[in-house]
Amino acid sequence: MSFSVDEILETKRMIEEQGLDVRTITLGINLLDCIDKSVEKLCENIETKIMSLAENLSNVASSIEEDYGIPIINRRITVTPISLLLGGLDNVKKISLDEINGFNDPLNRRSEDNSIEIKKEFSEDLLAIAKSLDFAAKEVNVDFIGGFSALVHKGFTRADYYLIQGLPKVLSSTERVCSSINVASTLSGMNMNAIKMMGNIIHDIALNTAERNSIGCAKLVVFSNAVEDNPFMAGGFHGIGEPECCINVGVSGPGVVRNVVQHLIDADFEILAENIKKTAFKITRMGQLVAQQAARRLNIPFGIVDLSLAPTNRPYDSVAGILEDMGLETVGGPGTTAALALLTDAVKKGGLMASSYVGGLSGAFIPVSEDSVMTNAAKKKILSIEKLEAMTSVCSVGLDMICIPGSTTPALIAGILADEAAIGMTNNKTTGIRLIPVIGKDIGDEVEFGGLLGKSVVIPVKKVSCENFINRQGRIPAPVHSRRN
Amino acid sequence: MKAVVTVIGMDKPGIVAGVSTVLSNNKVNITDISQSYAGEFFTMIMVVDFEQSKATLKEVTDQLKKAGEKIGIFVSVQHEDIFKAMHRI
Numbered sequence: 023m024s025f026s027v028d029e030i031l032e033t034k035r036m037i038e039e040q041g042l043d044v045r046t047i048t049l050g051i052n053l054l055d056c057i058d059k060s061v062e063k064l065c066e067n068i069e070t071k072i073m074s075l076a077e078n079l080s081n082v083a084s085s086i087e088e089d090y091g092i093p094i095i096n097r098r099i100t101v102t103p104i105s106l107l108l109g110g111l112d113n114v115k116k117i118s119l120d121e122i123n124g125f126n127d128p129l130n131r132r133s134e135d136n137s138i139e140i141k142k143e144f145s146e147d148l149l150a151i152a153k154s155l156d157f158a159a160k161e162v163n164v165d166f167i168g169g170f171s172a173l174v175h176k177g178f179t180r181a182d183y184y185l186i187q188g189l190p191k192v193l194s195s196t197e198r199v200c201s202s203i204n205v206a207s208t209l210s211g212m213n214m215n216a217i218k219m220m221g222n223i224i225h226d227i228a229l230n231t232a233e234r235n236s237i238g239c240a241k242l243v244v245f246s247n248a249v250e251d252n253p254f255m256a257g258g259f260h261g262i263g264e265p266e267c268c269i270n271v272g273v274s275g276p277g278v279v280r281n282v283v284q285h286l287i288d289a290d291f292e293i294l295a296e297n298i299k300k301t302a303f304k305i306t307r308m309g310q311l312v313a314q315q316a317a318r319r320l321n322i323p324f325g326i327v328d329l330s331l332a333p334t335n336r337p338y339d340s341v342a343g344i345l346e347d348m349g350l351e352t353v354g355g356p357g358t359t360a361a362l363a364l365l366t367d368a369v370k371k372g373g374l375m376a377s378s379y380v381g382g383l384s385g386a387f388i389p390v391s392e393d394s395v396m397t398n399a400a401k402k403k404i405l406s407i408e409k410l411e412a413m414t415s416v417c418s419v420g421l422d423m424i425c426i427p428g429s430t431t432p433a434l435i436a437g438i439l440a441d442e443a444a445i446g447m448t449n450n451k452t453t454g455i456r457l458i459p460v461i462g463k464d465i466g467d468e469v470e471f472g473g474l475l476g477k478s479v480v481i482p483v484k485k486v487s488c489e490n491f492i493n494r495q496g497r498i499p500a501p502v503h504s505r506r507n
Numbered sequence: 508m509k510a511v512v513t514v515i516g517m518d519k520p521g522i523v524a525g526v527s528t529v530l531s532n533n534k535v536n537i538t539d540i541s542q543s544y545a546g547e548f549f550t551m552i553m554v555v556d557f558e559q560s561k562a563t564l565k566e567v568t569d570q571l572k573k574a575g576e577k578i579g580i581f582v583s584v585q586h587e588d589i590f591k592a593m594h595r596i
Contacts, residue, residue, distance in 0.1 A: 034513060091584070304593040308589060
């Protein structure tokens with residue numbers, strides 16, 4: 023037989039018992055050709071383009087599921103960062119160049135008050151665009167559309183400022199629209215004006231969605247070194263170096279890796295790493311096959327495979343569970359960072375052998391609310407925000423889906439964002455932050471989000487002020503090793 | 508195009524006949540077959556070729572699943588490329 027019985031049954035067990043799946047097929051779409059100075063026309067162009075290109079996305083994903091017997095959990099869309107489409111709108115041009123220059127450069131600042139007024143009626147344009155994206159996503163049956171984004175690591179355009187100021191309204195008035203803001207990069211340093219602003223914005227989104235456990239914050243990621251081809255939400259967008267459109271696929275399979283680790287109780291680190299590598303190879307090859315098939319069937323170019331391990335709340339499908347199975351009593355204790363480093367590296371090595379076009383974030387996700395083992399460790403007060411921060415220096419993302427007390431001040435939120443962005447900037451890697459200050463909840467309270475977002479517990483933030491630090495103006499300079507030319 | 512048919516269930520008469528009837532009705536050729544037992548559990552794996560068949564993989568899968576339900580066994584069909592991708596370099 024061309025395959026052994028063991029090989030066939032191994033694949034079947036991975037799918038049926040260990041939850042192997044394709045986490046997302048994501049269609050990236052360039053929207054730059056939708057630009058118009060009339061907001062009505064811009065919205066119409068966006069809807070038309072998305073709905074024509076993504077019309078068959080869902081059906082094609084289902085046909086691949088049927089042919090290969092592999093579940094495809096999500097179908098998603100990423101678009102060009104929306105701030106790039108806004109420059110021509112009259113309401114954006116109402117922000118004067120003096121105002122935005124003053125905001126970007128403290129030396130030019132003319133008054134102590136650092137805010138630029140955007141009248142409510144002006145921001146209606148932004149909401150109309152967000153509603154168009156929401157509508158188009160719903161029409162083509164995708165659950166999230168990412169790219170309501172701005173890249174401000176070095177400074178704000180008028181459109182960037184306009185977009186970010188509207189986020190509390192947008193994320194509380196739409197269902198499927200996801201946003202990401204890049205505030206730092208290794209090459210350009212950290213935009214502390216942006217980080218301070220995002221502290222306030224996250225706080226406002228939390229307030230605007232207070233009646234639903236501040237869930238609006240789950241649709242916003244603040245990045246350092248954001249990548250242009252991330253297929254995962256909420257941080258995905260279709261970057262400016264990307265083609266007209268492309269298919270990016272996120273594979274997963276913590277359950278499969280966990281099963282391997284569970285069978286290697288006495289193995290040394292070499293054998294542990296070797297077996298995780300082999301498994302990651304198989305998972306990624308499956309993802310690559312699905313990506314190529316999706317690309318062929320949609321007649322859209324294949325972009326990348328993102329080989330991140332992404333947990334779900336199914337008990338076996340946990341990244342934290344893998345770490346505990348390696349020999350930790352509870353994730354978050356001593357040894358956690360080393361175990362995660364081993365895991366992330368082995369997954370990458372196996373994945374890189376399997377696909378020449380590995381991209382996106384590619385590593386291990388540690389979203390606290392979406393991983394039941396991690397949530398339990400937080401409940402036991404073993405997993406702290408400081409340990410999570412340490413873990414992000416060796417894995418793919420950052421502080422993800424972490425519930426903090428609703429009373430956390432905007433300045434403290436900005437302080438957490440700054441610390442995490444600094445890890446990304448200095449280590450030449452992506453870090454993302456999805457913090458949820460849950461209004462009305464305090465340390466130890468449980469928070470239920472429902473669905474994929476799961477449930478979690480509010481963990482403490484040290485309440486010592488960083489206000490004087492955050493209130494300084496300007497940018498933190500890029501690190502010395504950014505100068506590689 | 509080749510696919511892998513997996514049959515799992517309690518052993519009883521008529522399993523091979525039930526499955527192969529559907530395949531032959533659709534002109535799907537069996538190129539390889541392997542059976543194993545674990546106690547009363549029966550596992551059969553077939554590699555099948557659709558070259559002469561006019562039916563799609565989904566049509567044959569649906570018919571096989573229906574036949575499987577009647578006999579009381581679990582049948583699944585997967586394009587062989589998933590096994591090639593995962594188990595061959």
